[in-house]
Amino acid sequence: xxKGKKIIAIGERDGVPGPVIAECLxxxxxxxxxQVTECFV
Amino acid sequence: MLLQSSNVRxxxxxxxxxxxxxxxxxxxxxxxxxxxxxxxxxxxSYSLTHVPDLVRYGSKPLREIRARPLLGQQLAERLRDFNxxxxxxxxxVYIGNIAPEQLRELAKPWYEKxxxxxxxxxxxxxxxxQDRFYAQLGGSDHFELVKFEEQWFREHAAQxxxxxxxRLGSLTEVEARCAKGALALYSARxxxxxxxxxxxxxxxLVAEILLENLAAKVTAAHSLRALLSTLKMDHGxxxxxxxxxxxxxxxxxxxxxxxxxxxxxxxxxCQNASGSDTKAFCAGPMYAMVHGASLIQSGIANxxxxxxxxxxxxxxxxxxxxxxxxxxxxxxxLGSFAxxxxxxxxxxPSIRLDSVAFxxxxxxxxxxxMAESLAERPLAKLGLKLTDVDRYGVExxxxxxxxxxxxxxxxRTNYLTLAAxxxxxxxxxxxxxxxxVRARGMLGYAPTQGHIPSAIVYxxxxxxxxxxxxxxxxxxxxxxSLFLGRMTQLSDGCSFLVDCNDV
Numbered sequence: 200x201x202k203g204k205k206i207i208a209i210g211e212r213d214g215v216p217g218p219v220i221a222e223c224l225x226x227x228x229x230x231x232x233x234q235v236t237e238c239f240v
Numbered sequence: 241m242l243l244q245s246s247n248v249r250x251x252x253x254x255x256x257x258x259x260x261x262x263x264x265x266x267x268x269x270x271x272x273x274x275x276x277x278x279x280x281x282x283x284x285s286y287s288l289t290h291v292p293d294l295v296r297y298g299s300k301p302l303r304e305i306r307a308r309p310l311l312g313q314q315l316a317e318r319l320r321d322f323n324x325x326x327x328x329x330x331x332x333v334y335i336g337n338i339a340p341e342q343l344r345e346l347a348k349p350w351y352e353k354x355x356x357x358x359x360x361x362x363x364x365x366x367x368x369x370q371d372r373f374y375a376q377l378g379g380s381d382h383f384e385l386v387k388f389e390e391q392w393f394r395e396h397a398a399q400x401x402x403x404x405x406x407r408l409g410s411l412t413e414v415e416a417r418c419a420k421g422a423l424a425l426y427s428a429r430x431x432x433x434x435x436x437x438x439x440x441x442x443x444x445l446v447a448e449i450l451l452e453n454l455a456a457k458v459t460a461a462h463s464l465r466a467l468l469s470t471l472k473m474d475h476g477x478x479x480x481x482x483x484x485x486x487x488x489x490x491x492x493x494x495x496x497x498x499x500x501x502x503x504x505x506x507x508x509x510c511q512n513a514s515g516s517d518t519k520a521f522c523a524g525p526m527y528a529m530v531h532g533a534s535l536i537q538s539g540i541a542n543x544x545x546x547x548x549x550x551x552x553x554x555x556x557x558x559x560x561x562x563x564x565x566x567x568x569x570x571x572x573x574l575g576s577f578a579x580x581x582x583x584x585x586x587x588x589p590s591i592r593l594d595s596v597a598f599x600x601x602x603x604x605x606x607x608x609x610m611a612e613s614l615a616e617r618p619l620a621k622l623g624l625k626l627t628d629v630d631r632y633g634v635e636x637x638x639x640x641x642x643x644x645x646x647x648x649x650x651x652r653t654n655y656l657t658l659a660a661x662x663x664x665x666x667x668x669x670x671x672x673x674x675x676x677v678r679a680r681g682m683l684g685y686a687p688t689q690g691h692i693p694s695a696i697v698y699x700x701x702x703x704x705x706x707x708x709x710x711x712x713x714x715x716x717x718x719x720x721s722l723f724l725g726r727m728t729q730l731s732d733g734c735s736f737l738v739d740c741n742d743v
């Protein structure tokens with residue numbers, strides 16, 4: 200179901216970083232087309 | 241892998257096994273007694289320079305107003321005057337007139353519930369009016385970058401001027417410079433000056449960047465000058481200045497070339513000092529303090545000033561959400577600070593150099609990994625638990641600024657992470673997490689100036705509480721978002737304990 204679905208992963212420094220989100224989603228079969236970690240302060 | 245947690249002097253009496261995930265936090269007592277390594281903190285001074293008419297030159301407003309010029313008018317209508325900025329409760333905490341613990345008891349919104357009788361002078365800081373800041377710009381300009389309209393300058397800024405002779409001219413001259421591309425400097429709606437580029441072909445010397453750099457210089461210099469005055473310290477006593485400002489002084493061949501520190505030393509009149517800059521995104525000030533303390537401890541310097549000026553780029557960073565919520569534009573101040581370090585005297589609040597922790601590459605960037613690296617491990621080195629710290633100074637961003645934009649309450653998130661770690665280690669019960677946050681934390685009160693909120697902003701209150709015996713120790717923890725520079729995915733951080741030199 201997830202296979203081939205494209206994902207943009209935006210992480211947050213004080214929360215979950217982008218690479219961590221990407222790794223989890225790729226493990227579940229998603230295709231992460233872009234990931235980034237942002238700092239909102 | 242088992243690493244001995246030791247500095248070169250091997251003064252720790254704990255070693256930490258870090259061989260794998262499961263061994264995090266495992267401590268093994270060893271036999272050497274702890275001998276604290278302290279460097280004295282002579283004092284710290286903070287300043288907020290209120291520059292409502294420069295908000296338009298913050299990175300975000302500048303971009304948005306260029307794209308949608310009508311936003312400029314909306315922004316101008318929501319700017320605060322100096323009295324409102326002075327009577328704003330978080331600013332009164334910042335300059336030392338209100339304890340951070342009291343902020344919790346004050347009615348919100350703070351921008352409406354202003355403090356009656358508030359003054360611009362605090363116990364360890366002050367607020368500076370924009371006219372005075374313009375006078376500082378003129379007095380610190382070595383390259384004929386800024387020109388002010390003569391009549392306005394004489395009426396409003398001349399009384400604050402010191403340093404180099406400011407360049408003055410007619411309104412026509414100022415308008416002509418602005419028409420050629422100089423940045424217009426306003427006071428309310430009045431055009432009062434023009435700020436020019438430093439070179440026609442150098443993107444590192446455009447007016448926007450030079451104004452940012454000069455603003456950092458003069459605000460840092462103001463804080464250092466104020467601190468030297470408070471301490472009645474001769475300017476010639478300072479051996480070394482470290483600037484941890486957020487700017488990138490340099491030219492096209494060396495963007496960020498740096499040593500703003502030496503320019504600040506010159507501006508203040510620290511004739512015997514040299515200096516250098518220390519940068520690590522928001523964690524810069526903490527590294528600068530560690531580097532400065534290390535210069536003292538090594539005997540290389542006897543008195544080191546650590547300084548930072550304000551970040552012009554961050555003015556109005558969240559202005560759109562403030563407009564949407566019918567709030568005043570709260571990011572209208574440049575934050576600065578100065579601290580002076582020297583060999584520790586008996587009873588003096590000090591940095592514990594043996595507590596210093598950096599965030600290593602291998603540590604991981606989750607909030608838990610950061611808390612382990614920057615709080616649990618350095619405390620364990622000293623035989624302390626998370627509950628042995630009376631106050632944590634974390635990233636104390638004012639939540640009234642950040643929550644309207646959905647950025648959350650940053651300090652609370654940090655305190656909850658520390659509390660959760662204490663639960664995981666069995667130091668408190670889960671039901672005690674809120675008590676932990678309330679007892680050892682505080683509400684954020686710093687403007688979103690990046691480096692300034694990042695733990696260093698609490699040092700002034702920490703020193704007061706240590707001197708008064710209200711707390712025994714405070715742990716300052718700062719984080720830096722290295723990934724923003726697109727060179728690594730890593731975060732960073734630095735922490736150290738402050739206590740009194742009573743051993």
